[in-house]
Amino acid sequence: MDYYSIVSNVLDENEIIEFLKSLINTRSDYPPGDTRKIAELCANKLSDNDISCSIRVPDSSVRNPKDNNPSFMYPSVIAELGNGNGPTLLFNAHIDTVSSGDHSMWATDPFLAFQAYGNIYGRGAGDDKGSVCAQIMAAILLRRAGVPINGKLIINPVSDEEANSCRGAKWLIESNQLLPDMVIVGEQTNNRIAVAERAVVFVRITITGKACHGAMPWVGSNATVHMSDFIQAIKKEVIPQMESVKHPYLPLTTISPTHIDGGIQVNIIPEKCALELDCRLTPGVSEVELLDSFDRILRRLSHNKEQYQYEIEVTNSEKGVVTDTKIDSELVVSISEAYEKVMGKWPEYTGYMQASDGRVFARRQIPIVIFGPGDPKLGHSPNEFVPVSQVIEATKILAFTAIKLLAK
Numbered sequence: 001m002d003y004y005s006i007v008s009n010v011l012d013e014n015e016i017i018e019f020l021k022s023l024i025n026t027r028s029d030y031p032p033g034d035t036r037k038i039a040e041l042c043a044n045k046l047s048d049n050d051i052s053c054s055i056r057v058p059d060s061s062v063r064n065p066k067d068n069n070p071s072f073m074y075p076s077v078i079a080e081l082g083n084g085n086g087p088t089l090l091f092n093a094h095i096d097t098v099s100s101g102d103h104s105m106w107a108t109d110p111f112l113a114f115q116a117y118g119n120i121y122g123r124g125a126g127d128d129k130g131s132v133c134a135q136i137m138a139a140i141l142l143r144r145a146g147v148p149i150n151g152k153l154i155i156n157p158v159s160d161e162e163a164n165s166c167r168g169a170k171w172l173i174e175s176n177q178l179l180p181d182m183v184i185v186g187e188q189t190n191n192r193i194a195v196a197e198r199a200v201v202f203v204r205i206t207i208t209g210k211a212c213h214g215a216m217p218w219v220g221s222n223a224t225v226h227m228s229d230f231i232q233a234i235k236k237e238v239i240p241q242m243e244s245v246k247h248p249y250l251p252l253t254t255i256s257p258t259h260i261d262g263g264i265q266v267n268i269i270p271e272k273c274a275l276e277l278d279c280r281l282t283p284g285v286s287e288v289e290l291l292d293s294f295d296r297i298l299r300r301l302s303h304n305k306e307q308y309q310y311e312i313e314v315t316n317s318e319k320g321v322v323t324d325t326k327i328d329s330e331l332v333v334s335i336s337e338a339y340e341k342v343m344g345k346w347p348e349y350t351g352y353m354q355a356s357d358g359r360v361f362a363r364r365q366i367p368i369v370i371f372g373p374g375d376p377k378l379g380h381s382p383n384e385f386v387p388v389s390q391v392i393e394a395t396k397i398l399a400f401t402a403i404k405l406l407a408k
């Protein structure tokens, strides 16, 4: 019998379902995103199945200034299989979730897993506990089946993804606690294979004009009007140029003004106006190019009749890193072959629309795939669910991928 058949034989669907339910029943919603209990649940499941693992806790120097919660609330798990004589494949999935939101919008208790219609409902069912479950169970099946791992498989349930990863994947990577050669990021793709992700760049523009009495606007320099001219110029000059860069699996570049704050009172011409932009860059469009185009427009407009000062800042931490893995890379080919074995057909490739922890690995320029059960449209919404069949299929596909890559 080959290892694929042995893994299939040792798979117990009920065990997978019960483990997913226990993950959902262990609250880890942000804020505050306290993952101590769920990290322990994952670590116990792995070590009970004879997989060595450790819990890593960031020290107090690793902080997220946005919430300032104590860093010990954000442990991550690192479990390992294999002899190390070969490549390292890493499974990443996040154990924190977003908040449940308005409970009256839920048909059931968001923190108590509920199984019906072939689905499991609850906060985090898809985002991201379905993937956490599939990745851990895949490793357990490999262990039980006695699959030899020539290299290393790291199972890495991480904290803090919903805050900004600085106490989770980003901390683990930057402190060199993880050195993978390839990564599978578990996020909801309906088990499609996502090979690309746009870069996320959050930009804040501040314009400083001159305040004066609202009755004599010609004496001042109205920062809000200047910002409006800037937004119009982006629409006319920047977006068409950036939309000319296309990618087979991703949407076009988007530049969205999302938050604007100008002026203090109705009868004062505003001195300051600040604008925040959510920019998602398709591979081929760089952050430098984006910021240069903003600077060019502002330099020109600020030297018109009413002069003003401006400032451009990037406000997110993982600036401008795209994921763009080649479909003929060994990782993509292996997961595709594993998919075909389980699903009976070759997969369709896709891009991942949101931002995943893939971006913190992308800086290392290693192959990254984003793959997991659940519909990405259901993440962060009430009555979130994951189809049981997809969790079982994902578990097998992940185990088979590890066999393809490491059991040589």
Ligand SMILES: [Zn+2]
Pocket: 094, 127, 128, 161, 187, 188
């Ligand atoms: Zn997620």
